[in-house]
Structures are given as C-alpha cells and as structure tokens.
Amino acid sequence: MIxxxxxxxxxxxxxxxxxxxxxxxxxxRRLVERAGGVIVGADDTAARLAFVASEKPDxxxxxxxxxxxxxxxxxRPELCDFTTPSILDRSPVLIAIGTGGVSAGFAKALRLRIEAFLPQALGRLxxxxxxARGAMRARWPDAGDRRRALDDALAEGGAVDLLAAEAADRIDAWLEGADAPAGAVVEIHLRSDDPEDLTLREARLLGSADLLVYERTVPAVIVDRARADAARLVLEPGAMPPSAEGLAVVLRR
Incomplete structure (x- = not known):
C-alpha cells in the first residue's frame, strides 16, 4: 500500500x-539551495515548507x-508531513527514490545501483x-496514438531506446518514418496473486495500456500496476473483452 x-x-x-x-x-540547506529555494527562519510567514534538524524538534x-x-x-519519520527521496540527477530528468522515511541508506544504495546503468545522455534525450513536442503532435494528432508511438519508440530496442547513448540523435529519423501503432487486445493470465510474478513484458504492457479490463478476482495490488490514468473496466463472468482503438490489457486469473 502506498x-x-x-x-x-x-x-x-x-x-x-x-x-x-x-x-x-x-x-x-544544500538540498534547498540546489533546487533554487530561499532559506529563511521560522518566523517567515510566507514559507510553506520546513526542514527541522534538532535534538528536540517536537x-x-x-x-x-x-x-x-x-x-x-x-x-523522525513519525513527525514528517513529507520525506526527501534519494535523487538521481540527469537534468531535466530527476528520479526520486523514497522509502517513506524507513531507510535513507537503502534509498541511496538503490539509487547508486540504478545510476550505474543510466546513460548521462538521458537528460539530452x-x-x-x-x-519535438510540436512535431509529434503534428505527426500524431490523437493523444492516444502519440503516447503509444512514444512508448514503442522508447522501449528496449525501440527507435529511440532511452538507454541508448545516441537516442537523442535518432528522433528526427523516427518522426519521419514511424507509423501510428495499431490497436490491440492482449490477455494476461495470472500465475499467482503476487505482482512480482509478472514478467517484464507483462509489467510493460500494464504500464502502457490505455484500457485495463480485469476480472473481479484479480487482486488490487496487480491492478495498481497499470497506469493511473488508464481507463478501467471490470470483466463480468462469461463476457468477452471489448475491442480497443489503443492497447487494451485483459487480466484473468
């Protein structure tokens, strides 16, 4: 639960x-200054965020x-309205890793692992x-088509694979030659109620789906792996999944 x-x-x-x-x-202080904030004292009534580092902060x-x-x-996580994550900086790309205050050391260790394989060119991409936003809108006026085209391009082995060092230099060629992805319905038959048992392909499909169709018995912890803004539809017993203009993922137990 988040x-x-x-x-x-x-x-x-x-x-x-x-x-x-x-x-x-x-x-x-360094964290705030790095983000361009102006450090003030406790009597500043305009401030809406505060960091407290003292022995008796209550x-x-x-x-x-x-x-x-x-x-x-x-x-003192029990006194926090917010926590600060470990930040991986590939400006303008920022990846924040948090543990809800449980372990800052764990978040840092995870960030260092991830940082080792993310190219420095990620920010340039x-x-x-x-x-290229205007060119993408002209190429794919429909927002769903545009999102699916970008998902395909940025995926592993895609036209602008985001982990490829030269990906930024491939964008023009991709825009000239790419077609709008066709709609598809993909069924995933769950092997267990544990989201960790999803394959990488299944997790990627859930993260890209425009429509999520699922049986009532599918655990919420797996449904929550889909995009937050994806449409959702409960599949009644014996019903057939609907056709879709975009990518529809059907979850069955």
Missing part, C-alpha cells in the same frame, strides 16, 4: 524554512504545522523530446 503521494515541488525563488545546526541541517514542528507549514523532521 502511504505517500510522490510529487515534484517547485521551490525556485520560494522561501523554505531550515532549522538546526550540524551536518544534517547543512545537508538540508514543539517547533507542531508550531509550524499549526501554521499550515509542511514539515520534515530529520530522523528528454530535452530533445521536449523540443
């Missing part, structure tokens, strides 16, 4: 309260929270896709 909603909060030019001394407080955290400030207390 107990936190991951968000990227823009703080550039905004006041952020940082309280405390020592290395923990300095680390939070009273000041409660006071700030009573003012409507979201508070992060170092090493994202920037090129951003500048």
């Amino acid at each position: 107990n936190s909603l991951p968000l990227f909060h823009r703080v550039a030019g905004q006041p952020v309260i940082v309280l405390g001394e020592g290395e923990a407080a300095l680390a939070k 009273a000041v955290a409660a006071e700030l929270r009573a003012r409507g400030v979201l508070v992060n207390v170092v090493d 994202a920037e090129r896709l951003g500048t």
Whole structure:
C-alpha cells in the first residue's frame, strides 16, 4: 500500500524554512539551495515548507504545522508531513527514490545501483523530446496514438531506446518514418496473486495500456500496476473483452 503521494515541488525563488545546526541541517540547506529555494527562519510567514534538524524538534514542528507549514523532521519519520527521496540527477530528468522515511541508506544504495546503468545522455534525450513536442503532435494528432508511438519508440530496442547513448540523435529519423501503432487486445493470465510474478513484458504492457479490463478476482495490488490514468473496466463472468482503438490489457486469473 502506498502511504505517500510522490510529487515534484517547485521551490525556485520560494522561501523554505531550515532549522538546526550540524551536518544534517547543512545537508538540508544544500538540498534547498540546489533546487533554487530561499532559506529563511521560522518566523517567515510566507514559507510553506520546513526542514527541522534538532535534538528536540517536537514543539517547533507542531508550531509550524499549526501554521499550515509542511514539515520534515530529520530522523523522525513519525513527525514528517513529507520525506526527501534519494535523487538521481540527469537534468531535466530527476528520479526520486523514497522509502517513506524507513531507510535513507537503502534509498541511496538503490539509487547508486540504478545510476550505474543510466546513460548521462538521458537528460539530452528528454530535452530533445521536449523540443519535438510540436512535431509529434503534428505527426500524431490523437493523444492516444502519440503516447503509444512514444512508448514503442522508447522501449528496449525501440527507435529511440532511452538507454541508448545516441537516442537523442535518432528522433528526427523516427518522426519521419514511424507509423501510428495499431490497436490491440492482449490477455494476461495470472500465475499467482503476487505482482512480482509478472514478467517484464507483462509489467510493460500494464504500464502502457490505455484500457485495463480485469476480472473481479484479480487482486488490487496487480491492478495498481497499470497506469493511473488508464481507463478501467471490470470483466463480468462469461463476457468477452471489448475491442480497443489503443492497447487494451485483459487480466484473468
């Protein structure tokens, strides 16, 4: 169960309260400054975020929270309104890894593992896709077609495989030659109720589906692996899955 909603909060030019001394407080100051935030004291009434790094944070955290400030207390997850993830930076691509405050060391170790195989050119690819947005809209006016075309292109072995160092240089050729993906209905027969038993292909299909059709007995933990904005439809016993213009994934037990 997810107990936190991951968000990227823009703080550039905004006041952020940082309280405390020592290395923990300095680390939070560096984090805020790196994001362009303006560090202020506890009396700044315009601030909406606060980091507290002190031995006895309970009273000041409660006071700030009573003012409507979201508070992060170092090493006290029970006092935190938000936690800070371990950040993998391939600007403008940011990958945030969090554990809900359970273990910052675990999040850091996982980030270092992931960082080892992500190319430095990942940020350049994202920037090129951003500048090509108009061309993609012209090529595929329908948002669903555009999303599916991009999913196919960025996938492993795709025209602009996102892990390929030269992917950014392939975008123009891809736009000139790619066709809109055809609609498809793919059935997945679950082997167990454990989402870890999904194959990589099945997980990718769930993450790309425009429509998710599933039997009532399919566990929510597997249904939740689909895109949050994918349409959902419960498949009644004996019913046939609907046809789809995009990618429809049918989950059966």
